[in-house]
Amino acid sequence: MKTIQLNKRPVGTPQLSDFKLVNEEQPQIAVGEVLLKAAYLSVDPYLRGRMSEGKSYIEPFELNQAMSSGMVAEVVGSKHEGFSKGEFVTGMLEWKEYQNHNGEDLMKLDPNMAPLSAYLGVLGMTGLTAYLGLTEIGKPKEGETVVVSGAAGAVGSVVGQIAKLLGCRVVGIAGTDEKVEQLKAEYGFDEAINYKTTTDMNQAIAEACPNGVDVYFDNVGGEVSDGVMLNVNRFARIIVCGAISLYNATSMPMGPRIQPILIKNSVLMQGFIVFNFQDKYTEAISHLAKWLKVGELISTETIVEGFEKTPQAFIDLFEGKNKGKMIVKI
Amino acid sequence: MKTIQLNKRPVGTPQLSDFKLVNEEQPQIAVGEVLLKAAYLSVDPYLRGRMSEGKSYIEPFELNQAMSSGMVAEVVGSKHEGFSKGEFVTGMLEWKEYQNHNGEDLMKLDPNMAPLSAYLGVLGMTGLTAYLGLTEIGKPKEGETVVVSGAAGAVGSVVGQIAKLLGCRVVGIAGTDEKVEQLKAEYGFDEAINYKTTTDMNQAIAEACPNGVDVYFDNVGGEVSDGVMLNVNRFARIIVCGAISLYNATSMPMGPRIQPILIKNSVLMQGFIVFNFQDKYTEAISHLAKWLKVGELISTETIVEGFEKTPQAFIDLFEGKNKGKMIVKI
Structure with missing residues (x-):
């Protein structure tokens, strides 16, 4: 299975060669873990900061390690009592087709309330x-x-x-x-x-x-x-x-x-x-979901298909090639 | 009696030639007015903005008109029922040795609570x-x-x-x-x-x-x-x-x-x-006066003597020649 790693730290605009696609073995899950299959991946301008060295509000990515961002994933295996196969979750996840996870900070999604990709966009x-x-x-x-x-x-x-x-x-x-x-x-x-x-x-x-x-x-x-x-x-x-x-x-x-x-x-x-406004998330999402539901808020997405297109989708952000939220469908 | 007017709008650092000292007749007071004699005058960096043309948070000074700033003055004549001869007041006043005034926005001072000049500094x-x-x-x-x-x-x-x-x-x-x-x-x-x-x-x-x-x-x-x-x-x-x-x-x-x-x-x-914080003045002054009285707050003033020294005192601000509040004693 595939993973995308930081190959080198960009100088100026990120290049495809700053990333590398690596094949790894399918992960196994231990007791208390779930196996996640990536469904949608968010690329965002702020990730550029994490590709450089130096202190910021979050740690920089490490070289030769998978990058990560907001993702939606399907639970395809579970030895965790809180999650069942077939459920969808969102969280900060690694750029891997499959990954095991201890369930911390994952949020379960209701695929009937909004399309799954919306949880990386207007409801994320x-x-x-x-x-x-x-x-x-x-x-x-x-x-x-x-x-x-x-x-x-x-x-x-x-x-x-x-x-x-x-x-x-x-x-x-x-x-x-x-x-x-x-x-x-x-x-x-x-x-x-x-x-x-x-x-x-x-x-x-x-x-x-x-x-x-x-x-x-x-x-x-x-x-x-x-x-x-x-x-x-x-x-x-x-x-x-x-x-x-x-x-x-x-x-x-x-x-x-x-x-x-x-x-x-x-x-x-x-x-x-x-x-900074974590204590207001629930209130905010209730407003956004209401507006979305009645059609007062339009959610626009540019969806790129294919995990291996992730680096290009990210690079395209800096040339404004996206309309609305740039998302990779895996 | 003397007045200091804006002679020309400065280009870069203000020069003495941007000001002019003009002799005018002693003003007369009408019913409802007081005659004020300037005692202390405040020169402040923000006045530089008013010497230029263009909209800011207060109007620019007009050419060939007296400049103005925060001043302490003595009531030397009164046809205003709210003020008596011998009282001291502070307010935004014109750079004139004597001026008549309708009393609006003047604040009476207690010369026993603090030295008069403090009302242009730490209590102003x-x-x-x-x-x-x-x-x-x-x-x-x-x-x-x-x-x-x-x-x-x-x-x-x-x-x-x-x-x-x-x-x-x-x-x-x-x-x-x-x-x-x-x-x-x-x-x-x-x-x-x-x-x-x-x-x-x-x-x-x-x-x-x-x-x-x-x-x-x-x-x-x-x-x-x-x-x-x-x-x-x-x-x-x-x-x-x-x-x-x-x-x-x-x-x-x-x-x-x-x-x-x-x-x-x-x-x-x-x-x-x-x-912007006008509604907090009273509270602020009560703290400042208390600290000043018990000696926890030191008020430093650079006092220049002589009305006609005002332009130089103002110019000296930009070279940091003052320690603490720059005040002209008239």
Whole structure:
């Protein structure tokens, strides 16, 4: 059976040669363990950080060891009293077709409530990140203007839809005309901007946000965000969720200093990871599941088929080839 | 009688020629007004922003009109039933030796509770900015490490002392060896760093803060802050109070992008002006006055004598010639 390991630490943008596909023997399970068969695998920009050395909020991956991420798996064997064959679970799992597991931190899934892949997207870390970042840090009020970067991505598309459900004016930033169209037509964004064809982000944001920007959910960082920051209102809240434009940088990325803007407008800017809000997961999922069920929240997925396509699917994230959540079906 | 007006808008560092001393006739008071004689005048870095054109949180000064700032004045004439001759008041007043005033937003002072100049310092905007920025945004906990830049300045010296009173380890950053010595000997800072003689701020902070930085009260911005940001702990709080190192910039100041640090460590960064916390003034002043009275809080002032010295006193702020609060005695 196959496993995908970290072959070398990337310099800049990850390459296929940074990964390797290795054949291993099928694992055996001991008493108290389950045997899991991978069903769906999530690739996410934050994994780029774990491929480098150095302390971050989670440990770096080790060389010549399997990588891991959020996955959905089927229990295909069980010597654990809490799990039965045929059940589906989600958790942080290794990039292996089969793996044994002691059951800790696995969550059982109800395949009738939503498609299994949704538990890696809108009902998983993605949806939680969108909902909790927006509501706990952004605290948007009805009628306020919310700007989302990486708006057609997994988190961004959910953020925008939730902000609309909360009664805000929502402006999205994405990287193709097709995505811009999708933001408006499918997700109901009020305005959308293609940053790749826009020469002056400052002006584009000013035009799309005649009342200024009250909340900015930032997934990308870099020059796109520089333009947004020039349009923030007094008491604006900036949710610093991701900085995909900077993750592959090989030297310290430089940009305009933002302290004067923060002072001038009494702006709050806060970085976070979803685990900070663990005590709110249940509440968040109940909102998301309700919206999903009644069709008020659309879950978009780009599903790539085949375990061995995982490295390419991950690399494609950095070129924005995904619409919504990028998932590998195994 | 003399008044000081804005003669031209500064380019970069303010020059004496940006101001002009003008003679005007002594004002007369109408019914409902008081005649005020200037006693003490506060010069503050934020006034630099008002000398330029462009929207900020307060209106820019107008050319050929008197500048204004926090002042203490004596009531030398009154046709206002709320004020009597001989009383002292503080408020935002014009840079004039004498002025008439309708009494709105003037606060009466008790010259027996503290020296009059303290109402421009530790019991005025300076002390409120220090106390409210630190406690409302920084929320320092006992045993945490608090770093203060501009530590020997008006706000910084008060911030450090309050952080010590709250049980924190306090590290100050200042620009001369004499100030560094003063921070430790007079104000009780645990460590202090002279940024002008330090070649590697990152390393200097790391050495002074073996447990990392939990709270950073930033008065200066720029490269000093870059070094501090490399040492922040998870859930650190950055109070963005001032950016004196950037105020005279004639082009957009550039620096390392900080979003990756904010994400990695779930850092909160917030700009503010003291007026945001107006509903906490009374509470704050009661703490400050108590500490001042029992000698737990030292109020340091650099007092320049002579109304016409005001522009030079203001310019000297940007070279750090003040220790503590810079005040002009008239």
